[in-house]
Amino acid sequence: MKSPNQRTGFTLVELLVAILIIVVLAAVVVASTRAVQRSANKVSDMNNLRNLAAAAMAAGGDNAGRLPTLHPEGQSAPYWLLSRDTLQSSGIYKEACYAPTRNIQGGAPKYEWWYNYGSQTPTHYAYFANDAASKTNGWFTKGSVTKPDKKDYRGAMLYEDIVKDSTKAFARSVTDDAWYPILWAGLCRDWNGSRLSAIMQNGDSLGVNVMYLDGHTEWVPRKKMKVRYTSGSLNVLW
Numbered sequence: 001m002k003s004p005n006q007r008t009g010f011t012l013v014e015l016l017v018a019i020l021i022i023v024v025l026a027a028v029v030v031a032s033t034r035a036v037q038r039s040a041n042k043v044s045d046m047n048n049l050r051n052l053a054a055a056a057m058a059a060g061g062d063n064a065g066r067l068p069t070l071h072p073e074g075q076s077a078p079y080w081l082l083s084r085d086t087l088q089s090s091g092i093y094k095e096a097c098y099a100p101t102r103n104i105q106g107g108a109p110k111y112e113w114w115y116n117y118g119s120q121t122p123t124h125y126a127y128f129a130n131d132a133a134s135k136t137n138g139w140f141t142k143g144s145v146t147k148p149d150k151k152d153y154r155g156a157m158l159y160e161d162i163v164k165d166s167t168k169a170f171a172r173s174v175t176d177d178a179w180y181p182i183l184w185a186g187l188c189r190d191w192n193g194s195r196l197s198a199i200m201q202n203g204d205s206l207g208v209n210v211m212y213l214d215g216h217t218e219w220v221p222r223k224k225m226k227v228r229y230t231s232g233s234l235n236v237l238w
Contacts, residue, residue, distance in 0.1 A: 044100035045198045049211040052184045055091035065173045067130040076142035076231040078126035079187045099124035099198035128182040130172040143231025145169045148179050184211045190235040
């Protein structure tokens with residue numbers, strides 16, 4: 001005979017507690033998985049930058065230190081580059097030109113942008129050197145480059161002197177002094193109010209990887225990023 005007080009199942013409170021524990025554990029697992037994925041994307045993004053920098057420096061080495069011209073004339077965005085055939089002739093291939101995520105337009109693994117444009121192609125990395133016809137028709141003459149703060153300037157020239165010359169905003173050769181001695185950077189841009197970045201969370205960039213002319217790389221977190229270039233409704237940040 002069963003006693004009147006003997007239970008044969010769970011109470012409603014016990015079921016709710018069990019469900020709550022499962023939900024909390026699932027949330028922790030999902031958050032951890034996303035964090036691991038973002039970390040992997042960050043590493044892959046940096047590897048892409050290293051490959052792009054190696055190609056650009058090799059081309060410069062074959063041309064007395066002068067960095068390759070990769071921007072089409074008249075283009076106002078540093079992430080629009082010459083045709084894929086021209087890029088490949090400089091040792092730059094599609095595998096290093098796109099962000100390591102699937103949820104960004106033009107990103108891996110389909111490379112739509114690489115194949116769908118003719119004389120020029122947008123990538124998820126911005127090239128900041130040796131603009132085509134830089135004094136008259138280069139990308140940074142189409143908009144406005146923000147002068148670096150004195151504490152951000154890293155060159156050998158006097159800060160007060162170099163910021164007077166806008167043609168020194170970016171280097172043309174490996175030995176040039178420049179406002180921003182950046183060779184490549186992961187793209188982070190706002191265009192018509194839409195943010196695009198290789199490494200994002202909740203619709204905003206978590207930061208950007210930057211490759212400098214001297215070969216070192218840096219991760220710039222979102223809180224330290226600034227709008228460095230503006231052209232119409234386009235803002236480029238790093």
